[in-house]
Amino acid sequence: MGFEQLAELRDRLRAEKEQAKTDRTKQRKRQPSQQEKPREKDPAVDAIWRLQKHFPLAFPVNPAPKVPLKEGILKDAEQHLELLGVSSEQLKLGIATWCRGGRYWASMTENAPRLDLSGQAVGIVTAAQALHAKQQAQRQRRQARRDQSAPKAPTEAGPVDTAAE
Numbered sequence: 001m002g003f004e005q006l007a008e009l010r011d012r013l014r015a016e017k018e019q020a021k022t023d024r025t026k027q028r029k030r031q032p033s034q035q036e037k038p039r040e041k042d043p044a045v046d047a048i049w050r051l052q053k054h055f056p057l058a059f060p061v062n063p064a065p066k067v068p069l070k071e072g073i074l075k076d077a078e079q080h081l082e083l084l085g086v087s088s089e090q091l092k093l094g095i096a097t098w099c100r101g102g103r104y105w106a107s108m109t110e111n112a113p114r115l116d117l118s119g120q121a122v123g124i125v126t127a128a129q130a131l132h133a134k135q136q137a138q139r140q141r142r143q144a145r146r147d148q149s150a151p152k153a154p155t156e157a158g159p160v161d162t163a164a165e
Contacts, residue, residue: 043086047094050084051077057119059098066103068125069095070116077117102140108133 051059055077058069070076074095078088086094098104110130113121125133 043090044093044097047084047086047090048098050086051094051098054080054083055117055119058115058117062103066098066107068104068107068112068114069099070114070122073117080117100136102137105133105137105140 048059052061058067058073060066074092077084077091077095081088081091084091108125108130110125110127112125112130114123114125116122
């Protein structure tokens with residue numbers, strides 16, 4: 001094999017390598033990333049992600065603390081269904097999920113400002129609401145402790161005794 005043939009082979013191999021690299025890059029762009037897959041599976045998580053993207057002051061991303069939301073925030077958010085790209089039911093599920101957890105209940109302290117979608121204070125948390133949030137957080141912690149201490153149910157049935165008598 002002559003020098004020219006080797007140089008030609010080298011150039012052809014380089015071109016094939018570049019083409020393969022380009023094809024792999026195109027495939028990666030077509031496939032959803034690992035981060036997007038859970039949102040596709042859970043409509044509540046998808047709705048929350050979209051709320052965080054469009055209204056970051058009212059729906060801060062973890063580890064930032066959650067903030068108490070305005071009473072009636074669902075009606076305000078329904079005005080933006082087209083912008084969010086979710087259904088009314090999905091939005092309702094997302095906001096309900098957002099407001100049902102320890103981080104949210106911890107934000108519900110007496111006289112804390114309640115925020116609208118743009119992050120403006122439009123009310124305060126009352127003493128009764130703060131007490132209710134504290135009770136919900138305690139109930140959730142008790143349930144989590146019960147769930148951890150409960151014996152795990154067997155996943156497979158044991159052998160069956162078929163002996164008659």
